[in-house]
Amino acid sequence: MGSVPFLLEFQKLSPGKGDLAKMTHLQAGLSPETIEKARLELNENPDILHQDIQQVRDMIITRPDIGFLRTDDAFILRFLRARKFHQTDAFRLLAQYFQYRQLNLDMFKNFKADDPGIKRALIDGFPGVLEKRDHYGRKILLLFAANWDQSRNSFTDILRAILLSLEVLIEDPELQINGFILIIDWSNFSFKQASKLTPSILKLAIEGLQDSFPARFGGVHFVNQPWYIHALYTLIKPFLKDKTRKRIFLHGNNLNSLHQLIHPEFLPSEFGGTLPPYDMGTWARTLLGPDYSDENDYTHTSYNAMHVKHTSSNLERECSPKPMKRSQSVVEAGTLKHEEKGENENTQPLLALD
Numbered sequence: 001m002g003s004v005p006f007l008l009e010f011q012k013l014s015p016g017k018g019d020l021a022k023m024t025h026l027q028a029g030l031s032p033e034t035i036e037k038a039r040l041e042l043n044e045n046p047d048i049l050h051q052d053i054q055q056v057r058d059m060i061i062t063r064p065d066i067g068f069l070r071t072d073d074a075f076i077l078r079f080l081r082a083r084k085f086h087q088t089d090a091f092r093l094l095a096q097y098f099q100y101r102q103l104n105l106d107m108f109k110n111f112k113a114d115d116p117g118i119k120r121a122l123i124d125g126f127p128g129v130l131e132k133r134d135h136y137g138r139k140i141l142l143l144f145a146a147n148w149d150q151s152r153n154s155f156t157d158i159l160r161a162i163l164l165s166l167e168v169l170i171e172d173p174e175l176q177i178n179g180f181i182l183i184i185d186w187s188n189f190s191f192k193q194a195s196k197l198t199p200s201i202l203k204l205a206i207e208g209l210q211d212s213f214p215a216r217f218g219g220v221h222f223v224n225q226p227w228y229i230h231a232l233y234t235l236i237k238p239f240l241k242d243k244t245r246k247r248i249f250l251h252g253n254n255l256n257s258l259h260q261l262i263h264p265e266f267l268p269s270e271f272g273g274t275l276p277p278y279d280m281g282t283w284a285r286t287l288l289g290p291d292y293s294d295e296n297d298y299t300h301t302s303y304n305a306m307h308v309k310h311t312s313s314n315l316e317r318e319c320s321p322k323p324m325k326r327s328q329s330v331v332e333a334g335t336l337k338h339e340e341k342g343e344n345e346n347t348q349p350l351l352a353l354d
Contacts, residue, residue, distance in 0.1 A: 026077055030173055034137070038177045043085040052080055052087060059091040066098050081176045082214035093214060100212035104204070107160055113287040117157035118164060122287060124149065125280035126158045127165055127182075132275070134266045137178035138218050139169055142268075142278060146188035155201045163208055166215055168287065179216030181262060183271065186225040194228050199235050206239045220248045221258055223271065 027035055027046055038044035045052075053076045060068050076094065083089035101108050113119060128142035141162075148158065169175055209215075222229065230250070237245075251258045255272035267273025285292045 026074060027173070030177070034174055034177050038081065041084070042081050042177065044081065044177075045085075049077070052085055053077060055087045056080065056091045056094065059087075063095050066095055067102065068094070068098055078170055078176045078214045082216055093212070096212040097214065100208060104208075107156060107163075111160065111164060113164065115160075117154065118161045119284075119288065121153050121158045121161035122165075122284040123281065123292075124153060125278075125283075126153065126161050127283065128278050128280065129165060129169070129283040129286070130266070130268070130275075130278070131282070132266055133178070134181060134262055136218065137174060138181045139175050139178075140181045140183065140262070140266065141165070143182070143184045144270075144280075145184055145186045145193070146190075147280075148189075148193060150193065150196055155196065156204070159201075159205050159208060163213070165283065165287070166209075166213060170213075170215055176214070176216075179218045181219050181221070182217065183221045183223060183258075183262075184225075185223045185270065186229050187223075189226065189229070191226075191228055194226075194232065197232060197235075202232075202236050203239050206236060210239075210241065210244055217244075217247060219261060220244075221261070222248070222250045223255070223258060224253055225250055 026049060027038075030038070035044075035046075050073075053073050056076050056079065057071055060071060076090075079090040079094045079097070080087070083093055111118075113122060125142075125144055125147050128144070130140040130142065133139055148155075166180075169180070209217075240248075249257070249261070258271060259267075262271075264273045266275070268275045268278040270277055281292070
């Protein structure tokens with residue numbers, strides 16, 4: 001993008017004086033508890049919200065090499081929240097967000113739920129998204145690793161489906177403040193599957209999720225991980241920030257330790273929770289709307305009218321889900337597994353492996 005068109009676009013997107021009075025509406029719809037949480041934990045001050053946003057916007061001119069395709073108030077605000085209102089850090093994240101997309105153009109071409117690759121990944125449960133939030137108001141995302149059919153879904157398409165899902169979810173101001181939890185169930189994940197997790201694609205995922213997306217991740221929880229998933233840590237360690245490492249936990253088959261951090265009433269039975277087993281089509285139906293269909297004749301649940309259409313009936317047959325592998329950690333609802341000797345070591349953050 002040339003400097004002159006860029007400056008024109010920048011001027012067009014910058015707010016005028018009349019817009020400043022509307023800044024307080026950026027907190028409209030938030031509960032009093034969430035507003036107070038944003039003040040205490042994120043340093044969010046409604047009295048100077050417009051100043052914080054404008055300071056980040058003013059920094060855009062320092063990076064003419066990046067096409068900032070969106071700079072409205074609500075968009076910039078999510079980056080400020082992700083970096084606790086440190087303007088420089090928020091701008092750095094904003095720049096990395098767009099730079100990541102510039103450097104990986106193929107990933108974001110036809111970046112919609114009806115893209116064939118993204119659609120297949122969504123229907124196969126990548127990711128799963130629980131409707132109920134945890135006791136901190138965080139959204140819980142699930143990944144059942146063994147469901148990765150490498151002849152059907154590329155790792156890149158799974159990553160695209162995850163990023164698209166986060167783009168939809170992060171529109172919710174409550175989630176910008178409360179954040180997310182990710183649980184990965186490694187049951188039945190084979191060594192052959194793990195061998196496809198190369199350093200280059202892991203680095204691509206880490207850059208997209210850790211370094212370039214305005215989401216607050218309160219924890220990444222590994223469940224039923226085999227020994228070779230521990231070994232993968234040595235591959236990703238150079239790319240992880242200390243803050244990220246401290247939020248990654250290995251629980252093994254010790255669900256008690258998981259429940260200490262995420263209460264059973266917020267979890268499906270696969271993780272020893274009191275909710276029914278997770279329905280793999282839940283989030284796909286949410287994103288695809290009335291265009292979602294498969295052999296099981298599911299009922300549609302809308303997500304703020306986000307309906308994406310496709311044009312080929314053949315796509316439906318191509319994307320019809322194969323039987324899903326289920327977690328081996330399924331226990332009776334409300335039943336906790338007892339801790340066995342030596343299991344404590346699996347509950348430590350990955351950092352403890354140093």
